[in-house]
Amino acid sequence: xxxxxxxxxxxxxxxxxxxxxxxxxxxxxxxxxxxxxxxxxxxxxxxxxxxxxxxxxxxxxxxxxxxxxxxxxxxxxxxxxxxxxxxxxxxxxxxxxxxxxxxxxxxxxxxxxxxxxxxxxxxxxxxxxxxxxxxxxxxxxxxxxxxxxxxxxxxxxxxxxxxxxxxxxxxxxxxxxxxxxxxxxxxxxxxxxxxxxxxxxxxxxxxxxxxxxxxxxxxxxxxxxxxxxxxxxxxxxxxxxxxxxxxxxxxxxxxxxxxxxxxxxxxxxxxxxxxxxxxxxxxxxxxxxxxxxxxxxxxxxxxxxxxxxxxxxxxxxxxxxxxxxxxxxxxxxxxxxxxxxxxxxxxxxxxxxxxxxxxxxxxxxxxxxxxxxxxxxxxxxxxxxxxxxxxxxxxxxxxxxxxxxxxxxxxxxxxxxxxxxxxxxxxxxxxxxxxxxxxxxxxxxxxxxxxxxxxxxxxxxxxxxxxxxxxxxxxxxxxxxxxxxxxxxxxxxxxxxxxxxx
Amino acid sequence: xxxxxxxxxxxxxxxxxxxxxxxxxxxxxxxxxxxxxxxxxxxxxxxxxxxxxxxxxxxxxxxxxxxxxxxxxxxxxxxxxxxxxxxxxxxxxxxxxxxxxxxxxxxxxxxxxxxxxxxxxxxxxxxxxxxxxxxxxxxxxxxxxxxxxxxxxxxxxxxxxxxxxxxxxxxxxxxxxxxxxxxxxxxxxxxxxxxxxxxxxxxxxxxxxxxxxxxxxxxxxxxxxxxxxxxxxxxxxxxxxxxxxxxxxxxxxxxx
Numbered sequence: 001x002x003x004x005x006x007x008x009x010x011x012x013x014x015x016x017x018x019x020x021x022x023x024x025x026x027x028x029x030x031x032x033x034x035x036x037x038x039x040x041x042x043x044x045x046x047x048x049x050x051x052x053x054x055x056x057x058x059x060x061x062x063x064x065x066x067x068x069x070x071x072x073x074x075x076x077x078x079x080x081x082x083x084x085x086x087x088x089x090x091x092x093x094x095x096x097x098x099x100x101x102x103x104x105x106x107x108x109x110x111x112x113x114x115x116x117x118x119x120x121x122x123x124x125x126x127x128x129x130x131x132x133x134x135x136x137x138x139x140x141x142x143x144x145x146x147x148x149x150x151x152x153x154x155x156x157x158x159x160x161x162x163x164x165x166x167x168x169x170x171x172x173x174x175x176x177x178x179x180x181x182x183x184x185x186x187x188x189x190x191x192x193x194x195x196x197x198x199x200x201x202x203x204x205x206x207x208x209x210x211x212x213x214x215x216x217x218x219x220x221x222x223x224x225x226x227x228x229x230x231x232x233x234x235x236x237x238x239x240x241x242x243x244x245x246x247x248x249x250x251x252x253x254x255x256x257x258x259x260x261x262x263x264x265x266x267x268x269x270x271x272x273x274x275x276x277x278x279x280x281x282x283x284x285x286x287x288x289x290x291x292x293x294x295x296x297x298x299x300x301x302x303x304x305x306x307x308x309x310x311x312x313x314x315x316x317x318x319x320x321x322x323x324x325x326x327x328x329x330x331x332x333x334x335x336x337x338x339x340x341x342x343x344x345x346x347x348x349x350x351x352x353x354x355x356x357x358x359x360x361x362x363x364x365x366x367x368x369x370x371x372x373x374x375x376x377x378x379x380x381x382x383x384x385x386x387x388x389x390x391x392x393x394x395x396x397x398x399x400x401x402x403x404x405x406x407x408x409x410x411x412x413x414x415x416x417x418x419x420x421x422x423x424x425x426x427x428x429x430x431x432x433x434x435x436x437x438x439x440x441x442x443x444x445x446x447x448x449x450x451x452x453x454x455x456x457x458x459x460x461x462x463x464x465x466x467x468x469x470x471x472x473x474x475x476x477x478x479x480x481x482x483x484x485x486x487x488x489x490x491x492x493x494x495x496x497x498x499x500x501x502x
Numbered sequence: 503x504x505x506x507x508x509x510x511x512x513x514x515x516x517x518x519x520x521x522x523x524x525x526x527x528x529x530x531x532x533x534x535x536x537x538x539x540x541x542x543x544x545x546x547x548x549x550x551x552x553x554x555x556x557x558x559x560x561x562x563x564x565x566x567x568x569x570x571x572x573x574x575x576x577x578x579x580x581x582x583x584x585x586x587x588x589x590x591x592x593x594x595x596x597x598x599x600x601x602x603x604x605x606x607x608x609x610x611x612x613x614x615x616x617x618x619x620x621x622x623x624x625x626x627x628x629x630x631x632x633x634x635x636x637x638x639x640x641x642x643x644x645x646x647x648x649x650x651x652x653x654x655x656x657x658x659x660x661x662x663x664x665x666x667x668x669x670x671x672x673x674x675x676x677x678x679x680x681x682x683x684x685x686x687x688x689x690x691x692x693x694x695x696x697x698x699x700x701x702x703x704x705x706x707x708x709x710x711x712x713x714x715x716x717x718x719x720x721x722x723x724x725x726x727x728x729x730x731x732x733x734x735x736x737x738x739x740x741x742x743x744x745x746x747x748x749x750x751x752x753x754x755x756x757x758x
Contacts (some may be wrong), residue, residue: 120680127680149685150663152631152645154638155681176680177635180716192555195574195710202639202735246642259506265649266516273529273645283639285734286576295531315513322509381590423581497678498637 002291003390006066007408009073014367017218017435020451023061023074025269032086035440036063039090042066042073043361045447046464047086047096049079049104056081056106057176063436063449067366072436085109091146092348095468128157128173135161135168135482143483147176154497162483170478170486172471176318179502183462188356189216189426193458198285200463202500206232206239206275207441208463211448214369214437216290219452220427227419228292232410233374235275235284235293237405240375240442242271244398244405245316247494251395252323254487255332263319274305292422299417313406320399333392337477337489340389349473351444351466352401353493355379356393363440374440375408385424389477391485394492429456443467443496465499517653521746524533525757526592526739531617533588534757536568537607542585550586553578556703556710567605570594571706574734587596595731595744599722602706602732603621603697612751619697619728620750623669626658627749629699630668630692634685635717639735640702644672646738650675654742657751665691676704677721689725697728699748701741706730 001111010023026034042064049058057080059335076324077083086093088111097109098118109115120127128147135142141162147155155176161169184196197212198205210232224232249264272282279287279295286294323329339349344357354361362377378384378400379448385400387393435450444466453459478486520526529536543550543566550559550566558572559579568579568586580586586664593611596602601612619627633641647654648661661666665688677685689696700721703709711717721727731744742755 058744127683147681148632148665152633152635152641152648152661154636154641155684176676177633177675178680178685178713178716179635179676179678180714184711189553191553191578192710195576195679199639199710199734202637203642205639261507262650263509263513265646266513266651269646269649269651273527276529276532276710278531279577280529280533280642282737285574307753322505325505325522424578461751488523496638497633498635 005037006069006073009064009075011069011071011073012436013071013365013370015214015218015369015373015437017430017433020432020434021075025432026075026077028079028083031060031062031075032084034075035058035064035086036089038064038073041068041461043350044090044092044096045072045445046449046462048449048460048462049100049107050460051104052078058104060077060108061445065445067361070367072367074434079107081106082108082110085112086225091346091472092469094472099480117175118246119176119178121180127175130160130173132171133161133169139163143366156497160478162484163456165482165484167478167481167483170475172475173292174471174497174500175496177502181464181502182461183330186458188458188461194424199461200502201465201467201496202283203243203496204239204441204443204446204499206235206284206288207439207446208448209235209284211437211446213288213290215435215448215450218289218435219429219433219450221430222291222427224292225422227417228422229372230412230416231293231297231419232288233372234409235278235287236439238271238275239284239374241402241405242268242275243442245271245497247491248320248323248395248398250491250494251333251391251488252329252489255329257323257326257329260323261318263315267312267316268440270308274308277301277305289422289424291424293419294421294424296421297416297419300422302413302416306410309409309413311405316402323467324399328390332488333395334390336391336485337481337492338388338390339473339477343476344473345388347472347476349471350469351395351440352442353394353444353470353473356387356397357389358383358387361439363445367438376403376404391488391492429458433455441466463502465496467495467500471495471500503677512639516650518651520739521754525755526737528590528592528739528757532590532592532737533577535570535589535591535594535609536573536604537587538568538605539585539607540565540605543583546583546585546685548650548653549582550579553582556664556712565605567603567705569603570732571599571602571730572703572709573732574703579754590739592737592757593743594733594736594740595729595747595749597729599730604728611659611747614748614750615749616728618695619748622695624669624750627745628660628662628667628669630662630665630670630688631670631672631674632682632685632688633703634675635671635678635711636702636704637715640674642706643735643738644674644741646703647742652738652742657746657749659745665689666693668692669695670699672699672701673721674701675718676714676717677724679716679718682719686724691734697748698711698725699729699731699745700727702736703732703734706732709734
């Protein structure tokens with residue numbers, strides 16, 4: 001057994017906060033060794049720098065997700081001007097280190113094997129113009145796609161290196177959606193903060209507002225009402241359901257299986273409309289707030305929603321059964337866009353995409369927030385099918401997640417008594433404190449970290465969208481794949497551009 | 503084939519009655535166009551200016567006005583002051599930016615003065631959508647108009663893959679620096695005449711990202727906008743009704 005150093009890190013539970021001074025500080029080479037020694041049992045949840053005030057001096061923070069311990073391991077290290085990159089030893093640090101270098105040009109991750117721009121902030125470099133990996137040879141050709149794509153979709157640039165129909169490499173360059181979101185959250189709490197967080201990725205607004213609210217609750221020492229907490233989880237599962245249905249329908253559309261595509265397009269809308277019943281907005285904006293929920297949900301409303309969910313879900317199962325029983329669809333999905341278990345682990349993939357590779361991870365099970373009952377995850381013990389990292393696995397996994405989410409919906413709607421509304425108040429925040437919240441959004445673990453300064457203002461607000469980890473997974477899924485399979489590979493992940501670009 | 507036909511029968515006919523036969527089915531808690539009662543608002547001046555996260559509320563000549571183009575419909579103002587009410591009016595789109603400023607409670611949706619689009623594309627409008635920093639919510643709720651629940655194709659509205667085929671560019675998002683060039687190129691690639699639709703608070707006014715250092719120019723400073731659709735994100739019925747009004751099909755059915 002290899003030696004690990006988990007006792008040298010600070011252990012932290014989900015949805016809590018700790019004084020900054022409690023986080024153990026290590027000399028960088030020790031810090032680096034200890035992190036790398038943990039990579040067999042932990043996942044990189046977040047890795048970021050915080051300016052020290054003096055030019056070129058930074059505190060590096062690591063947050064490792066330790067599912068076995070049901071919590072997170074934290075440590076920090078002081079560095080000046082540069083530090084030795086961890087990416088060459090573990091690929092999951094790739095984007096984190098590129099982000100650090102881009103955000104703080106006076107801090108360099110030395111010997112980073114792939115130090116290319118991540119979001120192209122400022123105007124020093126034209127967006128999307130970078131040194132792409134290329135192949136040489138007579139039969140080789142390059143396909144460039146984007147930033148403006150053919151459908152109604154966000155912008156990103158894709159470079160395929162192909163020989164005939166076969167893709168040898170796909171490199172993805174993002175940053176077009178970069179709005180400087182994290183910097184806009186500094187010095188808060190200000191009135192627009194929660195709204196900004198909700199628009200980090202518009203299809204995961206509920207997960208984001210749950211994280212934000214938990215962080216604020218923990219920094220202000222307030223607690224959400226128990227029924228309101230269940231209602232938040234209800235909204236979160238509605239969000240998951242709507243997105244999974246949309247993507248399964250889109251997958252059907254991409255293999256020209258039109259019945260399921262059209263049924264799902266309509267059924268997804270029914271779930272968005274249910275979210276709108278809660279708060280008036282189809283994406284759940286302004287529903288979850290620090291302290292609870294902004295609009296109350298009572299027994300009467302639950303009784304109204306229950307038959308709706310029953311009816312629509314029956315239609316949903318029929319629409320999906322049609323696709324999963326059609327050999328033409330299965331043939332396209334099976335063994336397409338495979339990501340191996342080893343690759344998924346090395347890249348630190350998260351959520352649904354990781355589970356489809358056979359990794360047993362789900363923040364609802366791994367990092368429970370005290371006293372919060374959430375929906376069950378798909379593999380309580382075993383997976384209901386053999387996941388092998390292909391498009392079919394991702395599709396099937398979404399199908400089983402839909403089943404689990406519905407179980408929660410029914411339970412909630414039957415049991416709910418009264419979840420009262422709550423007014424948003426601005427309370428003073430704890431000083432020099434780090435707060436952390438991780439929520440299993442429909443794509444995977446969405447991580448928010450906030451650090452306050454000596455005056456109790458937000459000094460740093462870090463958002464790690466699941467897409468930040470998973471974009472690399474999509475690139476790997478395309479290796480040795482036919483280029484015509486790109487749309488279904490892409491849909492099976494359906495990653496966020498704005499959540500990555502922030 | 504039989505399975506598919508059986509499923510089709512089971513799922514039934516699902517295209518909604520909006521906008522042909524009825525106003526849209528909106529949720530109880532829907533927030534539409536605001537109504538302002540000046541008298542009731544008078545004593546809340548300071549509170550209202552303070553409470554709005556996007557500074558959509560302003561004062562001039564002792565009158566308060568609310569800019570629907572900036573508004574994200576969070577309703578914090580209505581929570582503080584009963585003089586502001588967000589009704590069920592979903593027909594928010596306007597052809598002129600100033601028509602989005604609300605300072606009373608009377609409203610009829612404005613009709614296009616420039617009839618050129620109605621004349622040329624009133625029965626067939628091809629739209630190229632460009633997301634320029636949008637959070638994907640506007641994109642998603644525009645995209646649902648393609649589903650059979652809304653079926654905008656029956657009115658001749660269609661999304662096209664290339665700007666070369668487009669009559670109209672629909673922009674979402676606050677226009678990030680990084681998308682500026684791609685947006686301009688897309689616009690240039692479309693054959694003339696070309697119309698521009700700003701969809702969502704960000705595209706209309708910058709919205710939440712008005713002050714972002716990475717979103718310097720507003721859409722209306724870059725391209726002439728022919729239709730403003732407010733909302734964060736706008737409800738699909740708001741988008742569809744706005745586009746149809748621009749196409750000269752008149753205002754959508756009133757929600758009573």
